[in-house]
Amino acid sequence: MSKQPAIIVDNVSMKxxxxxxxxxxxxxxxxxxxxxxxxxxxxxxxxxxxxTVEKGDRVGILGLNGAGKSTLLKVIAGVFKxxxxxxxxxxxxxxxxxxxxxxxxxxxxxENIYLYGAMLGYTKEFIDEKYDxxxxxxxxxxxxxxxxxxxxxxxxxxxxxxxATVVSPKILILDEVLSVGDAKFxxxxxKKVLSMFDSGxxxxxxxxxxxxxQRICNKAMILEKGKLIAYGDIDTISEQYEKMTN
Amino acid sequence: xxxxxxxxxxxxxxxxxxxxxxxxxxxxxxxxxxVWSMLEPLLTMIVLTIVFGTLYGNTDRTFPVYILTGRLLxxxxxxxxxxxxxxxxxxxxxxxxxxxxxxxxxxxxxxxNYVIFLIxxxxxxxxxxxxxxxxxxxxxxxxxxxxxxxxxxxxxxMILATIGVFFRDMEYLWSVALMLIMYTCAIFYYPTKLxxxxxxxxxxxxxLYCVIDIFRxxxxxxxxxIHYFEYALGFSVLMMAIGLFCFKKxxxxxxxxx
Numbered sequence: 001m002s003k004q005p006a007i008i009v010d011n012v013s014m015k016x017x018x019x020x021x022x023x024x025x026x027x028x029x030x031x032x033x034x035x036x037x038x039x040x041x042x043x044x045x046x047x048x049x050x051x052t053v054e055k056g057d058r059v060g061i062l063g064l065n066g067a068g069k070s071t072l073l074k075v076i077a078g079v080f081k082x083x084x085x086x087x088x089x090x091x092x093x094x095x096x097x098x099x100x101x102x103x104x105x106x107x108x109x110x111e112n113i114y115l116y117g118a119m120l121g122y123t124k125e126f127i128d129e130k131y132d133x134x135x136x137x138x139x140x141x142x143x144x145x146x147x148x149x150x151x152x153x154x155x156x157x158x159x160x161x162x163x164a165t166v167v168s169p170k171i172l173i174l175d176e177v178l179s180v181g182d183a184k185f186x187x188x189x190x191k192k193v194l195s196m197f198d199s200g201x202x203x204x205x206x207x208x209x210x211x212x213x214q215r216i217c218n219k220a221m222i223l224e225k226g227k228l229i230a231y232g233d234i235d236t237i238s239e240q241y242e243k244m245t246n
Numbered sequence: 247x248x249x250x251x252x253x254x255x256x257x258x259x260x261x262x263x264x265x266x267x268x269x270x271x272x273x274x275x276x277x278x279x280x281v282w283s284m285l286e287p288l289l290t291m292i293v294l295t296i297v298f299g300t301l302y303g304n305t306d307r308t309f310p311v312y313i314l315t316g317r318l319l320x321x322x323x324x325x326x327x328x329x330x331x332x333x334x335x336x337x338x339x340x341x342x343x344x345x346x347x348x349x350x351x352x353x354x355x356x357x358x359n360y361v362i363f364l365i366x367x368x369x370x371x372x373x374x375x376x377x378x379x380x381x382x383x384x385x386x387x388x389x390x391x392x393x394x395x396x397x398x399x400x401x402x403x404m405i406l407a408t409i410g411v412f413f414r415d416m417e418y419l420w421s422v423a424l425m426l427i428m429y430t431c432a433i434f435y436y437p438t439k440l441x442x443x444x445x446x447x448x449x450x451x452x453x454l455y456c457v458i459d460i461f462r463x464x465x466x467x468x469x470x471x472i473h474y475f476e477y478a479l480g481f482s483v484l485m486m487a488i489g490l491f492c493f494k495k496x497x498x499x500x501x502x503x504x
Contacts, residue, residue: 118264123259
């Protein structure tokens with residue numbers, strides 16, 4: 001396997017200002033800034049995180065709640081701009097974060113396929129071509145012409161998953177999405193993701209289930225309070241993580 | 247520069263999808279659908295003509311055309327800036343999940359209103375013909391006004407979108423401002439009296455009035471006032487520059503406030 005970097009995360013830090021009271025009106029802002037009452041609690045969700053993921057690596061990200069796992073994924077996906085540091089990516093990336101969040105409730109399933117596809121950077125021709133495949137995989141059948149607001153949450157995530165995985169990305173970002181829909185669909189979606197692995201995709205995977213991480217990943221890292229405390233081989237890391245959680 | 251063009255080309259399809267979405271959802275579930283984009287200005291024109299024409303004793307046959315020209319441009323400006331102001335917050339679910347250049351949201355809000363506005367110009371053409379306002383060679387000035395108002399609205403839209411993220415109050419402040427703009431644009435009264443008084447500056451330095459006047463000149467077959475053109479052009483470009491600058495500077499902070 002070639003050892004080219006797919007993702008380089010260089011010294012990334014992410015700061016949030018947690019204001020004690022939310023100031024979101026002009027009146028509040030003016031009054032409070034005159035009284036000098038605006039206070040911020042600085043909160044570093046990530047601190048000096050650096051690592052390199054090589055092409056074809058499947059990296060599990062472990063950590064307790066609030067360790068910064070999702071923030072890290074969002075920084076890599078480009079949704080958050082890091083306060084410090086840089087992220088370099090090589091190759092097309094598909095983020096599977098909270099599936100179906102970009103859907104418009106008034107739009108039908110069909111219209112949402114085009115809208116969501118466009119957001120993920122697909123071209124019109126590509127969606128035209130893959131449309132049937134998406135509908136088939138999502139198992140929505142006649143519901144495809146019904147507005148999304150009438151969908152169940154399982155139907156929404158199924159559609160989201162089907163749209164996002166219709167491409168063969170170079171980098172795949174998974175945030176606990178392998179728990180989509182009912183048992184049957186879950187099996188199907190896991191199979192789909194596993195088939196992508198065979199084509200040499202680079203994966204970042206967040207999960208609370210160590211067993212799932214061990215099954216899928218060949219490498220892992222542990223985050224604690226925004227710091228990267230360990231990164232390496234899956235066996236060594238899972239041993240360390242088990243010790244940590246016990 | 248090339249980087250920006252490439253980036254834009256890459257997201258062209260998304261932009262067209264967002265514009266389509268705006269148009270589709272605006273009239274969805276109404277029986278007349280897109281017809282409303284023509285019916286609505288027509289009905290307001292009738293109301294305004296009755297109030298400011300008939301009741302005020304104005305018997306000019308072409309007065310409805312006069313009202314319609316002003317009213318169409320004003321309502322595009324007000325609708326598009328309002329939509330742009332809300333665009334970032336309305337699309338917060340998307341912004342939080344997928345990376346997309348954020349300028350697309352206010353841009354698509356302005357553009358979908360522009361498409362609706364262009365459709366509604368059909369009403370103006372029909373009413374003009376019925377009331378005997380014949381097209382002249384001066385109609386070639388019309389695109390000037392149509393382009394100016396687009397630049398101006400986008401400039402304002404970007405500024406408002408940026409402010410709107412941080413201060414929700416802006417929505418209410420802006421609707422008050424829009425009302426003031428409406429009354430100072432000479433939409434349903436003739437500007438002659440005001441222009442002769444000491445208050446002429448209210449119109450002369452109102453960029454939207456300048457654009458409306460250019461548009462009216464092209465419809466009624468007159469040469470446009472070149473000073474109005476220069477002023478409106480300078481103002482629009484300046485607004486656009488300020489808008490782009492503010493937006494670019496602040497866009498990475500949006501996510502922390504929505």
